[in-house]
Amino acid sequence: MKANKGHVLVADDEKEMRNLLRDFLTTEGYQVTCFPSAVEALKALRPGGPFETEGGEEVDVILSDLKMAHVDGMQFLKAIHEERPEIPLILATGFASVDTAIEAMQNGAYHYVVKPFKLSELGATIERAVEHRRLTRDNQILRQEVKKNWGIADMLGKSQAMRSVFDLVTRVAHSTANVLVTGESGTGKEMVARAIHSMGPRASKPFVAINCTAIPETLLESELFGHAKGSFTGAIGKKKGLIEEANGGTLFLDEIGDMSPPLQAKLLRVLQERKIRPVGDNNSYDVDVRVVAATHKDLKAAIRDSRFREDLFYRLSVIPIQIPPLRERTEDIPLLAEHFLRKYSAANGTNGHGRVEGFTKAATSKLMSLRWEGNVRELENVIERAIVLCPKNIIDASDIPDPESASPDLATKTMTGDFPTLTQLEERYIHMVLQRTAGRKDKAAQILGINRRTLYRKEREYGWVSEDPSQEEQHEGEEHRPSSH
Secondary structure, three states, rough: OOOEEEEEEEEEHHHHHHHHHHHHHHHHHHEEEEOHHHHHEEEEEHHOOOOOOOOOOOEEEEEEEEEOOOOEEEHHHHHHHHHOOOOOOEEEEEOOOOOHHHHHHHHOOOEEEEEOOHHHHHHHHHHHHHHHHHHHHHHHHHHHHOOOEEOOOOOOOOOOOHHHHHHHHHHHOOOOOOOEEEOOOOOOOHHHHHHHHHHHOOOOOOEEEOOOOOOOOOHHHHHHEOOOOOOOOOOOOOEEEEHHHHHEEEEEEEOOOHOOOOHHHHHHHHHHHOOOOOOOOOOOEOOOOOEEEEEEHHHHHHHHHHOOOOOHHHHHHOEEEOOOOOHOOHHHHHHHHHHHHHHHHHHHHEOOEOOOOOHHHHHHHHHHHOOOOOOHHHHHHHHHHHHOOOOOOOHHHOOOOOOOHHHHHHHHHHHHHOOOHHHHHHHHHHHHHHHOOOOOOOHHHHHHHHHHHHHHHHHHOOOOOOOOOHHHHHHHHHHHOOOOO
């Protein structure tokens, strides 16, 4: 006998059919429980029965006849879909009709088979239903994990490394000490800063973030400290600096390692004296800010190279927090992936198979095996892309791009290596998007930011299709025309 492949519940009022199904499915490796009526099957699945809840004996799939006394298969299907929607139900009947099939699928049937059926085909259908049930169960468990207290604020993680970070954030949130957050790009340094702010006594005050690499050095001083009217060309009025904007709250200085030495000296003075002097102003003003700085660079190496002030380093790193890269905490990947799935599945609506609901085991394994050079930010981007392009309602390993195909730098080099014209570049990009979406024009148009009519026109221009505009309009209308049933 084969290993137990799952538990099948059979409801059929014909004894010969029940015996046939029991013998076949048992031989195939399934545990089988048979009932002569839907009434008895429902009783077993309802409170008090052996299959009442997930905590009871598990049922992976239900196979029910359509024509039965008292409660027929359609009524049974409706009751199961209402009370135990997690169990897929396959409806079997010797009275096939399109209307019945449509009604069964609308009422939540997993599949619909017509008697007499080939046992091999029925076996394949049951195997797919059991796999669907297990995928659904795995993703439900993962969602329950996400709902647990595996994080603080908007950060998730159950690895020991992240629990240590959460513990440190919780302990320092209520202090006034400056914090230096270090870690690779994409690990979530700003989220740590926001968590420190939101969990502390300054939560109701401003949180002001500034990226020290995003603003030209000539403007950064004015942005930080403000300036007086007429202090330089273009200074037509007095401007309040971001340090003053954050007064009473938290100032987050991202990529502090890229700040120039002259500005480092002025920032050090602010931290020492708790005063600021705007550019071109002769007066100093009191400020009360908590500074959280972040960098992906090795500041101690920068100190040795005279690129960063040692005294500023020690002023900033009263409380150092190191965020580990994602590749060193792979147990956090399923939690984060599920979080991003829920976020972007809701934002992107549904595809032809409904809303994307979860991951296969192969997809989860692949996610956990990748190196994630871009850390959590890269994972988030990959999940969003997979949701947009996924042709089904479950993300499989094939929907997760390999590192090479996920690299935007490589894709750019491939398309631009021979210095194409803008027209050629556009053609190559549209072709790439159509390939990645398996030719699905609705998804391709969504990614490209154009409507499908424009996409059809582009395809004609490139000679990929030979349809004339009238045929295109006909197809466009057919795609949007409501179904007759």
